[in-house]
Amino acid sequence: MQTKEVITELRKQKKLTQDELAQKVFVTRQAVSKWESGDSIPNTETLKLLSKLFDVSINTLLGSPHKLICQCCGMPLDDSSISKESDGSFNEEYCKWCYADGDFAYKDMDKLISFLTEHMSNKDWPKEQAKAYFEEQIPKLNYWCRNIKK
Numbered sequence: 001m002q003t004k005e006v007i008t009e010l011r012k013q014k015k016l017t018q019d020e021l022a023q024k025v026f027v028t029r030q031a032v033s034k035w036e037s038g039d040s041i042p043n044t045e046t047l048k049l050l051s052k053l054f055d056v057s058i059n060t061l062l063g064s065p066h067k068l069i070c071q072c073c074g075m076p077l078d079d080s081s082i083s084k085e086s087d088g089s090f091n092e093e094y095c096k097w098c099y100a101d102g103d104f105a106y107k108d109m110d111k112l113i114s115f116l117t118e119h120m121s122n123k124d125w126p127k128e129q130a131k132a133y134f135e136e137q138i139p140k141l142n143y144w145c146r147n148i149k150k
Helices: 003-013 018-024 029-037 044-054 109-120 127-140 142-146
Strands: 082-084 090-095
Touching: 003 029, 003 044, 018 029, 090 142, 109 127, 127 142
Parallel strands: none
Antiparallel strands: 082 090
16 A cells, blocks of 8 residues: 555545544644655654654554564564554564563573563474574664674
């Protein structure tokens, strides 16, 4: 879906006119009309307001151009699993299980790897194989590269 279709659909789901949406995000009705016709897209600050108003990520507003993964555990992200900041805005870098209200659940990489190995392994993906995979992939994620070393 393209941005113009996403905004139109979300506006209609909220039963808002273009004028009403424009007032809520401090733009003109003509700006909303241009978004919905595909002539322009909202600027960054307006995307943040729309994200909060519609309770969807900016990635969703833009038509999901990026495949998001949690930069702590590697889980694929969608609007139902993306973390939120304490003000309710989406943090598209982490899942809600690794990061919530400004705090990280995992500060020890070994504990995360143990948790993932225990919960993700199965008869087709034995624990040894799962653990080796996580030990290879988890250190490459931004959270672990920036903040904490094993």
